[in-house]
Amino acid sequence: MSLQDIDRRNGESVTTAAREADPPAVTTLRRKDLLGIADLSAPEITLILDTAEAMKEVATRPIKKVPALRGKTVVNLFFEPSTRTRTSFEIAEKRLSADTLNIAIGTSSVVKGETLADTALNLEAMAPDMIVLRHSSSGAGHLLSRICRSGIINAGDGTHEHPTQALLDAFTIRERKGRLSGLKVAIIGDLLHSRVLRSNIQLLTKMGADVWVSGPPTLIPAGMRDFGVTATANVDEAVADADVIMLLRIQLERMEGAYFPSQREYFNVFGMTTNRLRLARPDVIIMHPGPMNRGVEIASEVADGPYSVILDQVANGVAVRMAVLYLLAGGVDHEEAA
């Protein structure tokens, strides 16, 4: 299937109003939630990435603030520890002039045994406009979205999705390569437990990239072929002529589940070294969603080397999250006006 076909097919899910505009472009996200890349069409993904470009410019201004979300309340509801994602969302919200509130596990009533549904209903009673949710259970955002009128942004749910991470990854790739379609992207590491993987393969395949995934067979999810990607335990095959290499964090406690024998063996077989990097295209970029295990999935020379765009990913995260918040809030206004 060509990229045009993918665009056309995905475009069908876009509303009539949007299609009557200049196809296949869309101008709003006509939805209240962003639960996963699975829900987005290719034109919607493009819209978010284009909007993020405009948002990125805000960070270069002396006063890094626009009034887009003034008067809107955004709750960052984090049931899992997170530094990068929570900070990134909070900066994005503040740059859009939203009123933000952070709720982290330990300060919430969850420790008192309250259910997620009750926590959500109580928050809902205070009428926030959006809830940014990080939770250890896959589908927690779906549960919240069925209960709440507030828009739900999934900031990582279990091993399901982490859509804003995939969007910022795509933004970073597009920034460097000028496109997503036709690129060979190799994603390597703990595929089984990675929400970043699931969001990225859905986004990249929708946008026409050639996606390869690799890792120990114990950490490759069932039914990978049906995702439209090539799965291999041979890392060199995945890396060969890659335009983009994305490394996923190996959680060291996985050794206890007998997923792999040791850090040393993992690094020897699957680690990204400067030697292995030579198999990729000369202009390859190296990505990592963080936090990194240096010397396990990635050698320090690679992480700190010239191909690495790892810190660009972090910088772009703010712009992409601003775009998502802005577009979802705009979608709400649009519906109210109609």
Place this chain on the structure above:
Amino acid sequence: MKKLLRGGRLVDPRNGIDGTYDVLIDGDRIARVGRDIPADGATVVEIPPGLVVCPGLIDMHVHLREPGQEHKETVATGTASAVAGGFTAVACMPNTVPVNDNANVTTLILSKAAEAALARVYPIGAVSKGSKGELLADIAELRQAGCVAISDDGHPVATALLMRRALEYAGMFDIPLIEHCEDPTLKGDGVAHEGFHASVLGLRGIPGAAEALGVERGVLLAELTGSKLHIAHMSARASIRAVRKGKEAGVRVTCEVAPHHFTLTDEALGAPIAYDTNTKMNPPLREVADRDAMIAGIADGTVDAIATDHAPHHYDEKQVEFDRAPFGIVGLETAVSLTFDRLLHTGLVRLPRIVELLSSNPAQILKIPGGTLAAGTQADITILAPDLKVRVDARSFRSRSRNTPFDGWELRGGVAATIVGGRTVFTNAEAGLTNV
């Protein structure tokens, strides 16, 4: 008091009957089955064309939750649900609180059932004390008190050795051990069938092999001991294969399949409602090839019974994150409709075979009365409406719980009336039968 069911299609596979017959009920017994039985003072119930009179349906795998979890279900609400679903008898699993591992609990369940006076209740006792997998429960005492089988359902019998001993010991009563087949290490902390759909949704997988390993173990131990083994709620194609091989080798093994496992696949995890906790059960909804193998096993005779694994859970318990939700769905009030819609009207299974699966075979496996309509037997009769259009409405369930993935489904086939011991305990006004 006599009642004559006149002119219905009577299906009684054990007696080789499938035709237009009358049934005369006298008190709690069937007095006569035959053609053109004179009314002779009996109340005449004309059975409209299209309805089917058959031996009362028996669900050999339900959870009534009493004692201990009455917020989910009680013996009274569970048996009300049973008769509304066409079941005149149910066998209830011992994983109550406390576990049914002694005569006191068995007696309590039976007295609650007598009080409710709806469906007959046949308790299943625990294999091990507290179902903990360590010491054998007092199986003779359980048998004496009225248990018809033993099981540690919810979990497999903990070790092969304990299972061997239980099979040997229960062998002296010739009651079956009903095994929940599962290798606990392979199941791990899985919550859904291991496959594409669980992978997309980021749900921890349970491979079919986890179940089939348990089936293989069970079949081998049944062969070793010569005792009766019944495999509960099969879902994996490799399990069907193992049972088929065991039967061919002459092992005394029987098995059951639940309606959700011949109806749904793991695709239901993601749509129409993503992460609907009413698609979470153990064993999980499996992939198409497994679902098709269940249907093939039902059609070719490998599967002996359709049993619901009716597992009521309170709304609050299911309204949580998918991985935290309890396993299980209610099944008593949808089983007949699903069986007709998916097996009969698709042409895969004929009506007499359905009556075997839902009545005659469970009676035979548990060695309980029923499963036939011979003169002199207790008058447990279900009148089925195979062509009735049914719209599943969970809010109208008699069960205390509503955890079903089938809410709103439109199905062809339902229940017209349920008669237990000559007493009509359920009639469905929509089926066109009035004065039963």
